[in-house]
Amino acid sequence: MAKFEEVGIRPVAISVDTPELSRNLAEQAGYSFTFLSDPKADVIRRYDLLHASAGTNGQDIARPAEFLVDSSGTVRWVNLTENYWVRARPDQILEVAKTLR
Amino acid sequence: MNARRFNWPIWAGFLLSLIAFLSYFFVFVWFPVTRDFPWANLLLFAIAAGLLLVGVRRAFSTGQSSREDSPPKVGDRPRPRRSKIAATVLTTLSVAIFGFFIFSIFIMARRLPASHSAPRISQRAPDFTLSDMNGRPVSLLELLTSPVNGKAPRGVLLVFYRGYW
Structure with a gap:
């Protein structure tokens, strides 16, 4: 993740987790990037990423997705995985990140 | 002799099926090469299937083939019924584990919403x-x-x- 910051990209993680839960996760794993909390899934809905009742207790959660947004706010790269075990690899994203100005 | 009567391939096959299932979530998921396609787990399942096949043949063999060319031994007697039951139960369980693995990796994990209105390339991020x-x-x-x-x-x-x- 530090590699992203080296090329001027800010990684931001978004989920329905509460700020407390994210803080615990970040502390345990030693993550220093931004975690944002969307407990009511408002933003997740706005991005059409809602996976309804997919949580262990039937909560609405986000499906995995990654967006690279340039400094003007335009989406430059998207990954909407079709299998939640398969995620974008950091090196793929870094390649695209280097083309941004 | 007890060691000869113990049908180890059945138990090894069953244990390996369990390992093949659990290792994906605890080990192989951490490496992109073994996560994106679970070939390592499928390989373990294949070895487990081989062991189970050997075990089932041992459990259900009558022991006659070896009696022809060697003097009868205790271990060559037809296996008792509980050995056949154990072989059947463990094989069935292993097949169920394999089925559940395929279901969770290839079917369950693909039940994702279509997200047709998600922001696309060159659109503004809301x-x-x-x-x-x-x-x-x-x-x-x-x-x-x-x-x-x-x-x-x-x-x-x-x-x-x-x-x-």
């Missing part, structure tokens, strides 16, 4: 304001403008994840 882990509200605009490593950021990588609830 702005938002959310709380960070200290409860402070942060907007996308702020993320795009406040410095990274002392410089204006080139961009922001938004990573939506399922979360841990």
Whole structure:
């Protein structure tokens, strides 16, 4: 993740987790990037990423997705995985990140 | 002799099926090469299937083939009924584990919403304001403008994840 910051990209993680839960996760794993909390899934809905009742207790959660947004706010790269075990690899994203100005 | 009567391939096959299932979630999921396609687990399942096949043949063999060319031994007697039951039960369980693995990796994990209206390349990312882990509200605009490593950021990588609830 530090590699992203080296090329001027800010990684931001978004989920329905509460700020407390994210803080615990970040502390345990030693993550220093931004975690944002969307407990009511408002933003997740706005991005059409809602996976309804997919949580262990039937909560609405986000499906995995990654967006690279340039400094003007335009989406430059998207990954909407079709299998939640398969995620974008950091090196793929870094390649695209280097083309941004 | 007890060691000869013990049908180890059945038990090894069953244990290996369990390992093949669990190792994906605890080991192989951490490496992209073995995560994106679970070939390592499928290989373990294949070896387990081989062991189970050997075990089933041992459990259900009458022992006659070896009696022809060697003097009868205790271990060559037809196996008792409980050995056949154990072989059947363990093989069935292993097949169920394999089925559940295929279901969770290839079917369950693909039940994702279509997300047709998700922002696409060259579209604007919808702005938002959310709380960070200290409860402070942060907007996308702020993320795009406040410095990274002392410089204006080139961009922001938004990573939506399922979360841990």
